[in-house]
Amino acid sequence: MKATENFSTQHLVSKQRLIVKAYKGLTELALPCKLTFLVSIFLFLTTNIKAQNGPFLRLSLGPGFLTEFSTINGSGFTYTAKNHAIGWGFNDKYAVYYSEFGAFTRKDIGEEYRFINLDAYGLGLSYNLENNISFHASGAYGTVHFSDSWNKQGNLIEDGYAIALGLDKKWGLTKRIDLGVGPLISYFKTENYTFTNFSVNFWLDIFLFKQQ
Numbered sequence: 450m451k452a453t454e455n456f457s458t459q460h461l462v463s464k465q466r467l468i469v470k471a472y473k474g475l476t477e478l479a480l481p482c483k484l485t486f487l488v489s490i491f492l493f494l495t496t497n498i499k500a501q502n503g504p505f506l507r508l509s510l511g512p513g514f515l516t517e518f519s520t521i522n523g524s525g526f527t528y529t530a531k532n533h534a535i536g537w538g539f540n541d542k543y544a545v546y547y548s549e550f551g552a553f554t555r556k557d558i559g560e561e562y563r564f565i566n567l568d569a570y571g572l573g574l575s576y577n578l579e580n581n582i583s584f585h586a587s588g589a590y591g592t593v594h595f596s597d598s599w600n601k602q603g604n605l606i607e608d609g610y611a612i613a614l615g616l617d618k619k620w621g622l623t624k625r626i627d628l629g630v631g632p633l634i635s636y637f638k639t640e641n642y643t644f645t646n647f648s649v650n651f652w653l654d655i656f657l658f659k660q661q
Contacts, residue, residue, distance in 0.1 A: 503658040507534040507546070511633070513648025515554045515565070520641050528599075529556045530648035532587075532613060532633055534573060541577060548573040548587040550613045550635055552646040555599070562595035566603050567637050567644060569611035581620065587613040591637045593644070609639035617652065624659035628652075 455651035529552070536546020548562030551567040558565070571589025578584065596603025617631035629652045637644040 496588070502538050502540065502660070503656060504537050505535070505544070505546075505657065506535075506538045506655045507532075507652055509533060509633075509650045509652035510656075511525055511630075511650035512572075513552060513633075513646050515556075515567075515644060515646045517556075517565075517642060517644050519544040519643040521556065521558065523556060525554050525556050527552045527646055527648055528651060529553050530633060530635070530646055531617065531651070532650055533634075534587075536573070536575075543577075544575045545569075546573050546575070548589065550587060550589065550611070550633075551591075552635065552644075552648070553599075558595055562597055562603070564596040564599055564601075564603065565644075566594040566596060567635070567646070568592045568594070568602075569613070569635070569637065571611070573613070581618060583617050583619065585613075585615050585617070587611075589613070591639070593637065593639055593642055607639035607642060609637065611635060611637045615650070617650075619654070621660070625656045627656075627660075629654070 573587030
């Protein structure tokens with residue numbers, strides 16, 4: 450009888466020791482578990498951001514048609530028109546960005562120059578409409594370069610201001626990449642020159658965070 454009681458007592462003591470050991474183990478794991486839980490919530494929230502939210506990079510190129518209607522008074526096909534940007538979308542509708550836009554075309558200007566290179570650097574705002582269509586506008590500092598070679602930027606002839614307006618239709622390729630196409634109109638004004646360029650640009654948006 451005593452042997453049975455001693456066995457039961459030893460068994461209870463062993464169970465109590467196991468419970469205490471397990472409790473200590475859970476207590477030690479409590480902080481790491483909490484941190485893991487908080488990190489998991491943070492990752493979940495940041496990877497399920499609404500469309501157009503967060504930082505993004507835009508690459509945009511396309512062919513067009515350039516016209517100068519003040520001094521040169523001529524026009525020609527644009528080899529390439531650019532509208533690159535880096536910015537931040539802060540809700541489903543709006544995004545602000547730093548933009549670089551311009552155009553490059555061949556046009557004989559006297560005997561020295563055969564190419565025109567337009568460049569602009571400024572700030573822009575885009576507004577997202579229904580059906581994955583967005584409108585964007587940029588105001589910038591603009592420059593006009595004339596060059597004797599297609600692979601040279603050329604000499605700075607004049608500077609002034611520039612405006613770009615565009616309308617894009619996008620398609621989501623992945624959660625972080627959008628493809629799109631749309632018309633772009635840019636306007637450059639200096640003291641002696643006035644340029645307009647109309648182009649159809651193909652663009653690629655790359656987002657830091659996953660989009661819906």
